[in-house]
Amino acid sequence: MDWKQYVRDRLPEFDVPPLRRLDIVEELAAQLEATYARARRRGATHEAALAAADSEVPDWSALAADVGRIERRPPVLPTPGSGSGGAMTGWLQDVRWSTRGLLRTPAFLAIALATLSLGLGIGAAAWSIVHTVLMRPLPFADPHRLMLMHATVPPAGRETVEIAYPDAVDLAQQTQAFEAIGLVLPYAATTTTLDPPERIEGLSISANLLPMLGVEPLLGRAFASTDGEPGQDRVALLGFGLWQRLGGDASIVGRTLTLDDVPRTIVGVMPQGFSVQVFAHGGDVNIPVTRADGAAGSRAFRAYRAIARLAGGVSIEQANAVAATVGARLAAAFPDTNQGRTFRVAPLLEAVVADVRAALWLLLGLVALILAIAAVNLANLVLARAVSRAREMAVRCALGASRWRLARRCWGQREWPVGSSSPGGLSTPSRPCPACRCRVPEKSRWTGV
């Protein structure tokens, strides 16, 4: 039995849009059909069941009048904040609609999420590495004024960062371009203070280095200028790690650390993570550069790194001009060791990351390319999906949906995967591989990646 036709035959015309009337007819037909079926299940004859269904609406004209009166009423607009309508509700509806639509196509959703998560994850990891290694300022005071001294070595003009102690002293004393020049030399020794004895690595540093970098010890004091003098050079500054291994006792200052059978007085402890950045060298201990050291006095012993702080208002070009002048003067004065040697400075940060700069920018470029490919792939997916739904959009448009609303819904379905994949992508482990780490001269640059 066609119950819709049954209702259509009985329900008088009333003032209601055609589509709405179809809905009402269908709903009433469903009710009458259910009543009829229920009566039949209870053993009623066809006629009795039909009468039961008919009793659902004793007066079709009255029903049409009632419904017509209700349908003519303007809808009650919800008050702002009531949560039952308004702009925000429209947004929530769109979000729900978009979510349902995406959940109905799990393959599309999975591919979109995987594509974006992978792209964003790789991109975030690469950017994190590049930013931390190449762009993060050095952890020193006024890091932009810190330079690493370079020397040009004859006859091929090869450039090196290995400087002789007396050359650095002359560069500091004969010009006003540098506020200070500090020296660093790798150092290693066996300590018997640890049980069993152990080979530890550290640095031999000039007394002015730490004040120049603006670094203060965690405990005790930095080296004094007299600590490099003969008889007063048996002092040591512990690295944070070695201090912890020795018990981490705050009263360790003043105790003795034996290095290569030479007892040295511990004058302080360096803060955690301290590194002068120019050596991929352990930071267990620091000892002072000894003025009386025979090697320190030779211009032929070129093993120091010289870190210079530009004087205020002096540019790199001006400092280079002055360094070249001093270099020429030293070459004339000490032709045996300095003939053809010139000096120049370059920002310390550039020197620290020089070996990996090109590789990291290349990495970032490749990752950007991967991200672009991921985005294009997703755009293709979304486009294919949109084409397949053109008919649906046309129907929605014909039923009165505004272009803005349709655009908003399409936008919602595109943005949903982006929003969902972002946390996953950005939480992708972004620690660099050990092979990447070993390319950087100073491992502390990876801290915070």
Add this chain to the structure above:
Amino acid sequence: MFHTYMATTDISTRSLQKGSAEFLVLSLLDGPDRHGYELAQIIENRSEGRLSFKAATLYPLLYKLEKQGWVSGRWVERSGERRKRYYRLTPAGRKVLGARRRVWKEFVEALDAVTRGARFAR
């Protein structure tokens, strides 16, 4: 309480019937979504046949509640079944239901107080 109620609420029979019908429907929709026939069946079953909502009463009421923004309807299709229109309570409807519950509770308490007083006065 009683005076306030009497002063603000019309308790004529028609008003009570009308108000109670809305209250019943809103209450039944405070839970899972239900279609019209299901609402009628629940009312009839739970009242053990004493209350009966025919289509001529139920659907104008549902349309009115929908127009007021207290309920919302949506068509649901299931395989092998005729599609049905399910109704659910909107946030505004939930607020109205809460207010109605308070009024009915006060009304019942007021009736109870009056009738109990009359019994003791005999």
